[in-house]
Amino acid sequence: MFNEAEHSVFLPHDRLAALLAAIRDGGWQCVGPRVEQGAIVMAPLAEGEDLPRGLQAEQAPGQYRLAADARQRYFAWANGPQAIKPLTFAPQESLWRVVRTTDGALAFEAVVPEAPKLAVIGVRACDLAALALQDAHFLRKDRVDAQYAARRAQLFLVAVQCAVPAATCFCASTGDGPTPTAGHDLALAELDDGFVVVAGSAPGRAVLQGLDLAAATPAQIAAARAQGDAAAAAQTRHLPGRDLREVLMARLKHPQWDAVAARCLACGNCTAVCPTCFCYAEHEMPALDGTSSLHARAWDSCFGETHGHLHGFNVRPDIRTRYRQWLTHKLAGWHDQFGRSGCVGCGRCIAWCPAGIDFTVEVAALTGASGAEGT
Ligand code: SF4
Numbered sequence: 015m016f017n018e019a020e021h022s023v024f025l026p027h028d029r030l031a032a033l034l035a036a037i038r039d040g041g042w043q044c045v046g047p048r049v050e051q052g053a054i055v056m057a058p059l060a061e062g063e064d065l066p067r068g069l070q071a072e073q074a075p076g077q078y079r080l081a082a083d084a085r086q087r088y089f090a091w092a093n094g095p096q097a098i099k100p101l102t103f104a105p106q107e108s109l110w111r112v113v114r115t116t117d118g119a120l121a122f123e124a125v126v127p128e129a130p131k132l133a134v135i136g137v138r139a140c141d142l143a144a145l146a147l148q149d150a151h152f153l154r155k156d157r158v159d160a161q162y163a164a165r166r167a168q169l170f171l172v173a174v175q176c177a178v179p180a181a182t183c184f185c186a187s188t189g190d191g192p193t194p195t196a197g198h199d200l201a202l203a204e205l206d207d208g209f210v211v212v213a214g215s216a217p218g219r220a221v222l223q224g225l226d227l228a229a230a231t232p233a234q235i236a237a238a239r240a241q242g243d244a245a246a247a248a249q250t251r252h253l254p255g256r257d258l259r260e261v262l263m264a265r266l267k268h269p270q271w272d273a274v275a276a277r278c279l280a281c282g283n284c285t286a287v288c289p290t291c292f293c294y295a296e297h298e299m300p301a302l303d304g305t306s307s308l309h310a311r312a313w314d315s316c317f318g319e320t321h322g323h324l325h326g327f328n329v330r331p332d333i334r335t336r337y338r339q340w341l342t343h344k345l346a347g348w349h350d351q352f353g354r355s356g357c358v359g360c361g362r363c364i365a366w367c368p369a370g371i372d373f374t375v376e377v378a379a380l381t382g383a384s385g386a387e388g389t
């Protein structure tokens with residue numbers, strides 16, 4: 015990505031609004047970075063609204079804080095608490111409704127959202143990789159999730175290369191970043207005066223064509239590529255391998271599970287912010303008059319007490335077994351299900367863990383490798 019072989023154009027900073035207008039002209043509503051409660055979240059962008067500029071997100075285990083970016087870039091923040099996940103896999107929603115008809119029979123009907131065309135501005139490479147994994151789960155040939163599919167089909171993804179990784183990022187070691195390589199409609203690499211832009215789809219090319227932009231110069235393309243390489247080299251955390259299935263499954267009785275369980279609060283923050291976690295629980299919402307009922311779902315977490323509850327007993331009765339389930343599913347079981355690990359190296363589970371538990375340090379302790387600088 016960002017090389018001489020592909021057609022790149024250059025979008026000056028003062029034409030970013032024109033890009034958003036062209037996307038809107040294509041029928042998409044825009045969602046993008048907004049500062050809310052001290053964090054960068056993905057929220058609807060009003061027409062003509064400027065994106066936040068000159069912000070970085072300083073992140074560490076249990077810490078997230080916005081700070082000034084002297085270069086006044088739009089996308090110097092690495093990532094916020096949300097990825098694309100809430101836009102496709104809703105935190106809570108109805109799946110189907112059952113109604114009692116006048117003759118006493120039960121009529122069932124699916125509840126499928128009318129999803130708008132939605133452009134997401136500022137998607138990161140790790141988020142695209144996570145979306146591909148969510149697709150593998152929710153769009154299986156033998157079982158397509160109708161609600162997810164309805165929203166997924168409407169997405170237009172404007173990805174941005176991470177030039178300033180957070181201290182919690184380790185996407186280079188999982189092979190998922192920091193430069194977007196697949197799954198985007200447009201990919202941007204931000205320089206000090208604008209963006210090198212590449213289209214990754216026919217809709218992306220159509221949006222660019224209307225803007226009449228000049229081709230990116232060889233120097234701009236080289237600068238974009240170089241800052242991606244530098245961002246990868248600057249990451250201090252990593253996983254010790256891309257397939258840890260054998261080594262982790264051989265350590266199910268390792269004392270580190272007890273050590274991490276003593277610190278873990280079982281709050282489930284890590285699974286909520288993780289862009290690949292897909293567990294949910296289903297429940298009924300009957301109408302008080304007894305004539306109908308909604309069948310709904312809400313995100314669930316393997317850290318919750320009820321998640322491991324089977325008929326008459328709990329297969330994961332303590333935090334030790336729940337943390338072990340999360341980490342071994344993510345890094346071992348996913349290889350059996352999806353042919354790769356379920357971690358894309360976004361680091362969100364590290365920054366948003368109230369106990370400051372560092373996923374890479376735990377993996378290092380379990381595998382005997384090093385996970386973060388100095389460990
Ligand atoms: S690892 Fe951290 S975020 Fe995850 S459940 Fe435990 S305390 Fe919560």
Ligand code: SF4
Pocket residue numbers: 284287288289290344356357358359360361362363364373
């Ligand atoms: S396990 Fe942590 S670092 Fe890996 S994808 Fe999930 S939130 Fe990101």
